[in-house]
Amino acid sequence: EKIQEIFRVVRANNSNVIPEVFSKQIFEYAGVNIPxxxxxxxxxxxxxxxxxxxxxxxxxxxxxxxxxxxxxxxxxxxxxxxxxxxxxxxxxxxxxxxxxxxxxxxxxxxxxMAEPATEIIIGMKRDEIFGPVILFGLGGVWVEVLKDVSLRVLPLTERDVELMFTEIKGTSLLEKFRGNEARDLASLKNLIFQLQNLVLEFPEINEIDLNPVFLYEKGHGNIVVDARIVLN
Ligand code: ADP
Ligand code: MG
Known part of the structure; x- marks a missing residue:
């Protein structure tokens, strides 16, 4: 199908790193919102x-x-x-x-150009022992400086995803507090399951990096602004 065709084009270029546009295209085929x-x-x-x-x-x-x-x-x-x-x-x-x-x-x-929003990162790597592992965190200094991330082995249940949202230190940025409206966590959960389905369906996907995902207020969804898929 269309996703396999992208894999073929990338391999034909002697590469295993899928460039951003094609990586986002793959996510779009999986039902994800992209610019x-x-x-x-x-x-x-x-x-x-x-x-x-x-x-x-x-x-x-x-x-x-x-x-x-x-x-x-x-x-x-x-x-x-x-x-x-x-x-x-x-x-x-x-x-x-x-x-x-x-x-x-x-x-x-x-x-x-997507409207500014809370920046999220989602990563996936295949571990030799644990198999596919997912990483979730807030973008920018939260991940780069504070290393504030949550890790889980796939497959995830709804409950696992909810725990990932609450176990990062910056979790209150996702919730309603003072002037801040709650973020659209239902859409974020959906995105994580869309990613999980790709990982489970395509064993040749070795690594995924969504950095950043823009996450809007409750009811306003999310958009994947940068993506990278690495094949094995
Ligand atoms: P890099 O390969 O350096 O990670 P990105 O595609 O992530 O490049 O772009 C760098 C930054 O530019 C992003 O972190 C984001 O803040 C901003 N950006 C990228 N694409 C868009 C877009 N379509 N709409 C709005 N902002 C964007
Ligand atoms: Mg990026």
Whole structure:
């Protein structure tokens, strides 16, 4: 089917790391909400796609050679006009050429810009002993500095997922407190089960990194803004 076809394309490029757009496409096939996204090869094409998607847009480097796009100065958010897109396209291609001298031809993805929200990360790795293990945490300093994450071995029950939400130190950011509205934990639970189904269905998926997922107020869902799937 469509997901297997993406695996074939990635392998045909002698890679096991599925680039962001294709990784998110796989999640979309699994029923997950993602921003509109298209691949452009020229400035003109990027402008055309930005107009089609609607401003503001996000531009990101698209290449089998570049995994951490920000490290390559390959992410620009909040571009509001055709001129900004034209200039942004050029800048990203230039930065990529400096960062990675081996690749000949880079492309740029044009994406819908998601409204800011609580940033969540969800990861999966296959452990030799435990099998697939899932990681859940709040994005930014919560994970990078405080290492505030929750880990569980798959498969998860609803109860397991609820416990993951409450056992991180930053859990109150997900709940209603003072001016803060509760986050849409039902949609987040659903996303975790969608990820789990992918992992159980496709043994060739070795690793998943959703970083970040934007999580909105109760009733407003979530959107996966960056994804990476690694095949074995
Ligand atoms: P990296 O490969 O460096 O992790 P990301 O795709 O995560 O690149 O982009 C870097 C940051 O830009 C994200 O953490 C997020 O805050 C922001 N961002 C990325 N894509 C979008 C989007 N479609 N809408 C809004 N913000 C985005
Ligand atoms: Mg990211």
């Amino acid at each position: 509109k996204q298209e691949i452009s090869s020229t400035e003109d094409e990027a402008v055309y796609l930005a107009k089609k998607i609607g401003f503001p847009v996000v531009l990101k480097i698209h290449s089998f050679q570049i995994v951490h796009k920000s490290d390559a100065k390959g992410v620009l958010v909040g571009l509001k006009s055709s001129d900004e897109v034209r200039e942004g396209f050029r800048e990203i291609i230039q930065n990529a050429a400096i960062y990675n001298k081996t690749s000949d031809k880079f492309q740029v993805t044009v994406q819908e």
